Amino acid sequence: MSFYYLFVELLQVVLLLALAPVFLGWVRMVKCWAQGRTSAGLFQPYRDLAKLFAKEVLLAENASWIFRFTPYLVFGTAVLAGAIVPIITVDLPLSPSADVIVIIGLFAIARFFTALAGMDIGTAFGGMGSSREMMIASLAEPAMLMAIFTVSLANKSTSLSQIVQVICTTGASIKPSLAFALLAFVLIALAETGRVPVDNPATHLELTMIHEAMILEYSGRHLALIEWASAMKLFLFVSIGIAAFAPWGIALANEMLSLPLALLFLVLKFAVAGVGIVLIETGLAKMRIFRVPEFLGAAFMLATLGMLSFFILD
Amino acid sequence: MDMMTAAHINSLLAAMVLLTAFGMLVQKRIYGLIHLFTWQGLFLSLNTAVVGYVASQHHLYISSVLTLALKVIALPYILHVLIHRLKIHKEVETVVNIPTTMLIGLALVVLSYHLTSPIRELSTLITRSTLAIALATVMIGLLMMITRRHAVTQIIGFLAMENGLFFAATSATYGMPLVVELGVALDMLIAAFIFGIFFFHIHTTFDSLDVEQMARLKEDE
Numbered sequence: 224m225s226f227y228y229l230f231v232e233l234l235q236v237v238l239l240l241a242l243a244p245v246f247l248g249w250v251r252m253v254k255c256w257a258q259g260r261t262s263a264g265l266f267q268p269y270r271d272l273a274k275l276f277a278k279e280v281l282l283a284e285n286a287s288w289i290f291r292f293t294p295y296l297v298f299g300t301a302v303l304a305g306a307i308v309p310i311i312t313v314d315l316p317l318s319p320s321a322d323v324i325v326i327i328g329l330f331a332i333a334r335f336f337t338a339l340a341g342m343d344i345g346t347a348f349g350g351m352g353s354s355r356e357m358m359i360a361s362l363a364e365p366a367m368l369m370a371i372f373t374v375s376l377a378n379k380s381t382s383l384s385q386i387v388q389v390i391c392t393t394g395a396s397i398k399p400s401l402a403f404a405l406l407a408f409v410l411i412a413l414a415e416t417g418r419v420p421v422d423n424p425a426t427h428l429e430l431t432m433i434h435e436a437m438i439l440e441y442s443g444r445h446l447a448l449i450e451w452a453s454a455m456k457l458f459l460f461v462s463i464g465i466a467a468f469a470p471w472g473i474a475l476a477n478e479m480l481s482l483p484l485a486l487l488f489l490v491l492k493f494a495v496a497g498v499g500i501v502l503i504e505t506g507l508a509k510m511r512i513f514r515v516p517e518f519l520g521a522a523f524m525l526a527t528l529g530m531l532s533f534f535i536l537d
Numbered sequence: 538m539d540m541m542t543a544a545h546i547n548s549l550l551a552a553m554v555l556l557t558a559f560g561m562l563v564q565k566r567i568y569g570l571i572h573l574f575t576w577q578g579l580f581l582s583l584n585t586a587v588v589g590y591v592a593s594q595h596h597l598y599i600s601s602v603l604t605l606a607l608k609v610i611a612l613p614y615i616l617h618v619l620i621h622r623l624k625i626h627k628e629v630e631t632v633v634n635i636p637t638t639m640l641i642g643l644a645l646v647v648l649s650y651h652l653t654s655p656i657r658e659l660s661t662l663i664t665r666s667t668l669a670i671a672l673a674t675v676m677i678g679l680l681m682m683i684t685r686r687h688a689v690t691q692i693i694g695f696l697a698m699e700n701g702l703f704f705a706a707t708s709a710t711y712g713m714p715l716v717v718e719l720g721v722a723l724d725m726l727i728a729a730f731i732f733g734i735f736f737f738h739i740h741t742t743f744d745s746l747d748v749e750q751m752a753r754l755k756e757d758e
Contacts, residue, residue: 397545399552517563520636524559524643531646532555535669536548 227479228316232306234482235315238489239305243458244268244451246493253501268454275447283344283440293340294441294448300333301455310462311485312474313384322381323371323463327364330415330456334360337449341437348429352436355512359421359433362519363414366407369526373404374467376533383463387470399536403529405468409503410522412460414515417453419504421515424453431509461496543591544663550584551667554704555646558677561697562642562684563635567625570693571616577700578608585707588664596715597707603722604703612696615729620689623740638684642677649673656709664708671708674701688739688746692732699725 248265255262282290304326306317338356341349375381377400378389414421422433429436438449466473472488474481510518557577564570582604589597649672657665678698682691703721706713713721736746743750 397549399549402549403552403556517635520639521563524639527643528552528555528559528646531643531650532548532552532670535646535650536551536666 228314231312231314231479231482232316235310235312236302236306238310239302239455239458240451242493243454244272246458246461246497247454249494249497250457250500253498254504257501257505268450272447272451275442275450276444278443280443280445285345286440287343289336290340290343290440291445293336294445294452296336297333297452298448300329301452301459304329304459305455305462307383308459308462309384309387309466309470309473311482311489312478313387314474314476314479315384318382318384323375323383323386323467324368324381326383326459326463327367327371331360331364333452333456337434337437344440346440348432348436348439352433352439355433356437359414359515359519362516362523363411366519366523366526367411367415369523369530370404370407370411371467373400373526373529373533376530377401377537383466387466387473388475390470391473391475398533400529400533401468403525403532405464407522407526407529408464408467410518410525412464413503414519414522416457416460418457418500420507420510420518423509431512433512458493461493465492465496540591540663543587546587547584547664547667550580550587551670551704551708553580554584554674554700555670558674558697558701559639559642561693562638562677562681567620567687567689570690571613571620574616574693574696575609575613577697578604578612581700581704582609584667584704585712588707588711591663592711594711597712599715600703600707600712600718603718607722607725608696608700611726612729615733616689616693619733619736623736623746625689625746633684638680641680645676645680646670646673649676660709662708662711664711667708668705671701671705674698674704677701686747686749688736688748691748696725 245265245268247268248263251267252262252265306315307321307326309315309318334356338353341353341356343349371381374386377398378386380386380389413419417424417434422435423431424434426432427435427439434453438446441449469492472485472492474485554577557573557580560573561570561577564573582601585597585601585604589595589601646669650669653669653672656668660668675698678694678696678701681694681697685691685694699721703718712718739746739748739751743753
């Protein structure tokens with residue numbers, strides 16, 4: 224039995240590492256189709272990563288240890304978070320050790336160090352990106368916690384594995400609190416993963432970039448690790464969303480035979496999620512940075528309304 | 538349709554009414570506001586029909602149809618015509634400090650939950666939990682009338698308040714007597730016409746519907 228636990232844990236980490244670039248490639252591919260362009264294919268992110276790993280690392284003269292350490296930390300926290308979030312099964316040995324609040328904390332550590340690294344070199348763009356990222360983070364994290372608390376209240380646990388188990392065993396019901404929390408979660412996930420209405424992952428235009436501005440000075444394997452980690456972050460946010468709002472198909476406790484089925488569901492859900500992301504990104508224009516507080520304020524309001532309507536209506 | 542499903546649908550529609558109320562609180566564009574108001578009326582009408590069905594109060598069907606006719610079709614149409622005639626359909630209102638307004642709105646929801654919790658304990662109706670939402674909708678409508686400066690927006694706030702009152706009546710006592718509801722509906726319709734006339738007068742006098750302009754009515758010392 225302990226071998227099984229080790230196996231699923233390893234399987235999940237390998238799945239995360241392998242599928243995150245594919246999911247990013249899928250989002251880009253659907254986006255290309257939506258805009259009538261020819262796509263570079265599902266595996267283009269792999270080629271990018273391979274190219275970056277092969278290149279040499281160029282460091283600025285005054286780069287401190289923070290700058291060199293950050294890519295490994297960002298990558299490490301993403302992998303650790305991936306070992307906790309139930310992507311295909313709830314039987315994860317690491318999942319009792321940390322709940323969803325810790326996962327948000329892990330992302331916060333990664334973001335903190337990325338912001339430090341952005342300022343470490345002393346270029347204007349890095350500092351600008353860091354300050355913007357911190358402004359967004361200070362608004363997105365409370366809203367994220369509110370949305371998660373609503374889900375936790377409805378399922379009486381903050382552990383994602385436990386939430387999945389509860390939802391799958393008690394069956395579905397339409398709850399307004401969860402609908403609000405889901406809406407809020409989608410808005411926050413777009414902001415946290417740097418997707419279009421808040422940040423544009425494909426731009427290096429100085430006026431608009433946020434995440435790209437912080438990592439502008441990275442090159443070689445450092446950049447590869449950061450790019451891979453941000454692909455994993457997108458993958459993980461979709462996984463958290465699936466686990467908290469639509470976990471059907473994830474293998475429950477002691478159900479090792481349903482793992483292949485869980486994999487199938489995983490692929491299907493991610494395909495749908497990718498199309499959803501593209502629809503949102505194609506439908507919306509990137510907003511001015513000073514409108515982002517309104518956007519995230521709306522997310523916070525929705526999450527709080529979810530929590531209130533849990534008390535009032537459920 | 539059993540009681541549980543009905544209660545679920547009822548609370549879902551209540552949540553949608555609250556959501557549209559918040560949407561109106563922060564919406565800047567005048568057409569967006571009217572669309573939100575129409576949606577709110579639609580949710581209200583559906584909710585009334587559902588409550589009428591599970592409580593077998595057949596006069597609620599008439600209220601539901603009345604709401605549909607008045608708040609989903611007639612009032613939005615009148616507002617559309619007014620905005621078109623007054624040529625203000627491109628105006629974007631400057632709303633002061635949206636995040637603060639939203640926070641006040643949230644505080645009002647908490648307050649109304651607190652205020653209605655004794656009633657919730659006493660009541661045995663399946664709609665008892667939506668009373669807090671109804672009260673919150675009334676208060677948010679009031680907040681909208683206070684924070685907005687545009688006459689049309691204030692009127693929409695007033696109409697949203699009336700929506701909240703109607704909702705409160707449905708959820709507290711399965712609706713008011715039909716005579717009262719007919720009277721209220723007629724009042725709303727007449728009020729809409731009178732508002733329209735006033736809009737024209739304000740517009741021709743001040744060349745704007747911003748009520749701040751009315752400060753100019755003071756006589757100079």
